[in-house]
Amino acid sequence: MKTLLAAYSGVVKGTGSSVLSVLQDLPSPPWPCRSKMEKHLQCISVLQWVISFLALGLSATVLLIYMFCTDCWLIAAMYTAWLIFDWNTPKQGGRRSSWVRNWTVWTYFRDYFPVRLIKTHDLLPSRNYIFGYHPHGIFCFGAFCNFGTEATSFSKKFPGIKPSLATLAGNFRFPVLRDYLMSGGICPVNKNSIDYLLTCNGTGNAVVIVVGGAAESLECAPGKNSVTLSRRKGFVRLALEKGSDLVPVYSFGENDAYQQIIFEEGSWWRLVQRKMQKIVGFAPCLFHGCSFFSAETWGIVPYCKPITTVVGEPITVPKVEEPTPDVVDQYHAMYIQSLQCLFDKYKTHFGLKESDVLEIL
Numbered sequence: 001m002k003t004l005l006a007a008y009s010g011v012v013k014g015t016g017s018s019v020l021s022v023l024q025d026l027p028s029p030p031w032p033c034r035s036k037m038e039k040h041l042q043c044i045s046v047l048q049w050v051i052s053f054l055a056l057g058l059s060a061t062v063l064l065i066y067m068f069c070t071d072c073w074l075i076a077a078m079y080t081a082w083l084i085f086d087w088n089t090p091k092q093g094g095r096r097s098s099w100v101r102n103w104t105v106w107t108y109f110r111d112y113f114p115v116r117l118i119k120t121h122d123l124l125p126s127r128n129y130i131f132g133y134h135p136h137g138i139f140c141f142g143a144f145c146n147f148g149t150e151a152t153s154f155s156k157k158f159p160g161i162k163p164s165l166a167t168l169a170g171n172f173r174f175p176v177l178r179d180y181l182m183s184g185g186i187c188p189v190n191k192n193s194i195d196y197l198l199t200c201n202g203t204g205n206a207v208v209i210v211v212g213g214a215a216e217s218l219e220c221a222p223g224k225n226s227v228t229l230s231r232r233k234g235f236v237r238l239a240l241e242k243g244s245d246l247v248p249v250y251s252f253g254e255n256d257a258y259q260q261i262i263f264e265e266g267s268w269w270r271l272v273q274r275k276m277q278k279i280v281g282f283a284p285c286l287f288h289g290c291s292f293f294s295a296e297t298w299g300i301v302p303y304c305k306p307i308t309t310v311v312g313e314p315i316t317v318p319k320v321e322e323p324t325p326d327v328v329d330q331y332h333a334m335y336i337q338s339l340q341c342l343f344d345k346y347k348t349h350f351g352l353k354e355s356d357v358l359e360i361l
Contacts, residue, residue: 057174243319
């Protein structure tokens with residue numbers, strides 16, 4: 001204190017250099033580097049999404065049951081009553097929130113990898129669309145960031161188009177998780193939900209379907225470019241029935257987010273994965289990323305690998321109420337060809353070699 005008073009007296013007398021000397025002697029506060037803080041925030045934003053997807057639904061269900069056994073049973077009863085009343089909302093367009101889609105946390109999520117959205121053609125607001133998203137990866141980070149949030153400015157790049165990312169219908173049976181998903185414009189991937197969006201919600205709707213689904217997630221690995229598509233024709237039939245244009249979408253780098261143990265077909269572990277896939281709708285994958293504190297140790301945080309999502313040219317689809325198998329096969333072949341052309345055109349721009357090919361399973 002005496003030193004500071006002496007320095008102050010030096011300023012009064014016109015010798016301010018003593019103040020500088022005192023300030024230089026003071027220990028500097030241990031503030032973290034701004035870049036490190038941003039990296040931690042990015043990591044936290046991704047980690048919260050991973051944990052929410054894995055555990056939020058189950059945790060909220062357990063908590064709701066527990067509340068019935070406490071003095072908070074009335075709150076639990078009121079929420080359960082509202083849940084029953086609101087049960088069909090996910091099938092009727094959901095309840096998206098522009099506020100949630102524009103949360104700052106999603107910009108940190110985007111910058112962690114980073115995730116980019118590339119537009120190749122304009123989309124007409126007077127039409128409806130079915131986006132076929134490839135590949136699935138482990139958590140569909142590119143699909144969520146680009147179509148479940150506004151972090152990559154989807155609405156500005158495609159004005160008049162409202163995206164709805166379709167995911168496993170079972171997720172909407174869990175309390176809290178269902179509301180969290182719906183706020184981002186995410187809907188169940190079932191016929192009722194998609195029918196409503198493409199027929200009862202006007203035009204300018206884009207339903208994003210991860211065509212390969214759980215089966216494709218079992219094959220994802222860094223550097224592997226394969227999609228499960230050869231027998232997936234339901235989305236093409238749906239596009240014909242609704243007269244919605246098909247748009248191929250490929251995310252370069254989606255498979256690089258995690259390392260996965262891929263079991264051979266016919267092995268005991270692969271049989272377990274297939275069985276679980278049929279029972280619960282998703283395949284239990286054995287994967288790892290890095291830890292929160294170090295990229296050298298294992299954890300559930302994905303690796304910082306760029307994910308670039310390219311939205312291709314729309315395929316004009318006529319409305320055919322009862323399409324024949326031949327018509328479905330025709331447009332399915334057109335879609336595969338369009339997806340392969342999209343992959344071949346942009347692969348060298350985003351880290352792949354000219355010799356890399358897209359494998360259609």
